[in-house]
Amino acid sequence: MTLRTIETLGDLAGTTVLLRCDLNVPLDGDRITDDGRVRASIPTIRKLRDAGASVVVMSHLGRPEGAPDPKYSLAPVATRLAELLGEPVAFAPLDVARSELSDGVTLLENLRFDPREASKEAGERAAFAAELAAKGDVVVSDGFGVVHREQASVYELAQALPSAAGLLIAAELDVLDRLTATPAKPYTVVLGGSKVSDKLGVIDALLPKVDRLLIGGGMLFTFLAAQGHRIGKSLLEESQFDTVKRYLAEAQERGVELVLPTDIVMASTFSPEAEHTVVPADRLEDAFGPEGIGLDIGPETAATFAAHIRASKTVFWNGPMGVFEFPAFAEGTRAVAQALTEVDGLGVVGGGDSAAAVRALGFADDAFGHISTGGGASLEFLEGTTLPGLEVLGWQTP
Ligand code: ADP
Ligand code: MG
Numbered sequence: 001m002t003l004r005t006i007e008t009l010g011d012l013a014g015t016t017v018l019l020r021c022d023l024n025v026p027l028d029g030d031r032i033t034d035d036g037r038v039r040a041s042i043p044t045i046r047k048l049r050d051a052g053a054s055v056v057v058m059s060h061l062g063r064p065e066g067a068p069d070p071k072y073s074l075a076p077v078a079t080r081l082a083e084l085l086g087e088p089v090a091f092a093p094l095d096v097a098r099s100e101l102s103d104g105v106t107l108l109e110n111l112r113f114d115p116r117e118a119s120k121e122a123g124e125r126a127a128f129a130a131e132l133a134a135k136g137d138v139v140v141s142d143g144f145g146v147v148h149r150e151q152a153s154v155y156e157l158a159q160a161l162p163s164a165a166g167l168l169i170a171a172e173l174d175v176l177d178r179l180t181a182t183p184a185k186p187y188t189v190v191l192g193g194s195k196v197s198d199k200l201g202v203i204d205a206l207l208p209k210v211d212r213l214l215i216g217g218g219m220l221f222t223f224l225a226a227q228g229h230r231i232g233k234s235l236l237e238e239s240q241f242d243t244v245k246r247y248l249a250e251a252q253e254r255g256v257e258l259v260l261p262t263d264i265v266m267a268s269t270f271s272p273e274a275e276h277t278v279v280p281a282d283r284l285e286d287a288f289g290p291e292g293i294g295l296d297i298g299p300e301t302a303a304t305f306a307a308h309i310r311a312s313k314t315v316f317w318n319g320p321m322g323v324f325e326f327p328a329f330a331e332g333t334r335a336v337a338q339a340l341t342e343v344d345g346l347g348v349v350g351g352g353d354s355a356a357a358v359r360a361l362g363f364a365d366d367a368f369g370h371i372s373t374g375g376g377a378s379l380e381f382l383e384g385t386t387l388p389g390l391e392v393l394g395w396q397t398p
Helices: 036-050 075-085 122-133 152-160 167-180 196-206 220-226 238-254 285-291 299-310 331-341 352-360 375-383
Strands: 016-020 054-058 089-092 105-108 138-141 163-165 187-191 212-215 257-259 263-267 276-280 293-297 314-318 346-350
Touching: 016 036, 016 152, 036 054, 036 075, 036 167, 036 352, 075 089, 075 105, 122 152, 138 152, 152 163, 167 346, 167 375, 187 196, 187 299, 196 238, 196 375, 212 299, 220 238, 220 293, 238 257, 257 299, 263 285, 263 299, 276 285, 293 299, 293 331, 299 331, 314 331, 314 375, 331 346, 331 352, 346 352, 346 375, 352 375
Parallel strands: 016 054, 016 138, 054 105, 089 105, 138 163, 187 212, 187 314, 212 257, 314 346
Antiparallel strands: 263 276, 263 293
């Protein structure tokens, strides 16, 4: 549990710090629709600047295919970072030489424009990390959202130079530790979102720890389908049927309440203007036949979930309950967020889209116990997985 802090790097005056952040923000064209991750990176950058260091900020954005793609440029983030920092931020290509870097703050272009960043070959990643390492003196790792990834800038880079964890990672771990060590009971976990197979895995690990598991979002349809219900064109991962059935049985054995929706908002198509109607969870095709698509939990489910959340002392929520990006399908997510602000205990929101959702719906950050910047990372942490990006910073999984 001994995460190396920035202090362990010694006097930073006059040095160049390579700072891995997670600035993977949602974009609409070149407009940042939620700048939470940019804001979350500010305290560490300020601390390094106050210590007299120049800072080369690095991040990925989206999933470009290992080649430059203007759609995934970090340029809009450089602009926002400069506004929030109140000092200029230079924007540089990945192959910028150290001698070309100006003093102050520089943001490098999207790390994933280089295929070696996320390569499966350790040698390729190490080569890319060495090129990055040549641009600075020490590494500070603060991209909490990517610590579960064995990627060049997260894993190999932290071993190529003296390295330490930034303030964001430290703060995130502090909260997650409180969720794992001795969470106050009842402990409820709410899961939603779209990455079905990503999240089915963590249910395994959470079942022995929680009192209640509430399932919403796109993944709920795999559960309903596994129970034999028709789900129209809703999100489905058929390969997970057996796993899902096992979870349902295991929850029962362990006395964990696994709560599935009882009603769903079905839409005629995947569109913000789609016709939509609420139907019982076992009669989804009553609405638009086999063409219908489930885009939100229904009002009855939202009320049930909200009541469970409010009655808990510890709540962790990851994944929107519906397609909140379309206002007609945001009510389930709103109800869960509202209930989380009313928890008498610790209420944590985890996940990029979940955090964006609560802000888009008008909730203030401080209405929650904590808003984590990392979805997958926080889930894997709760699962007890050893996270490569933390291990290289001295963290040992208890
Ligand atoms: P997070 O980033 O918080 O971990 P995910 O990335 O797993 O969350 O999922 C977020 C996405 O899930 C949102 O873009 C939302 O539109 C989508 N989603 C939620 N419910 C559904 C649904 N019923 N059908 C399709 N997509 C959904
Ligand atoms: Mg997401």
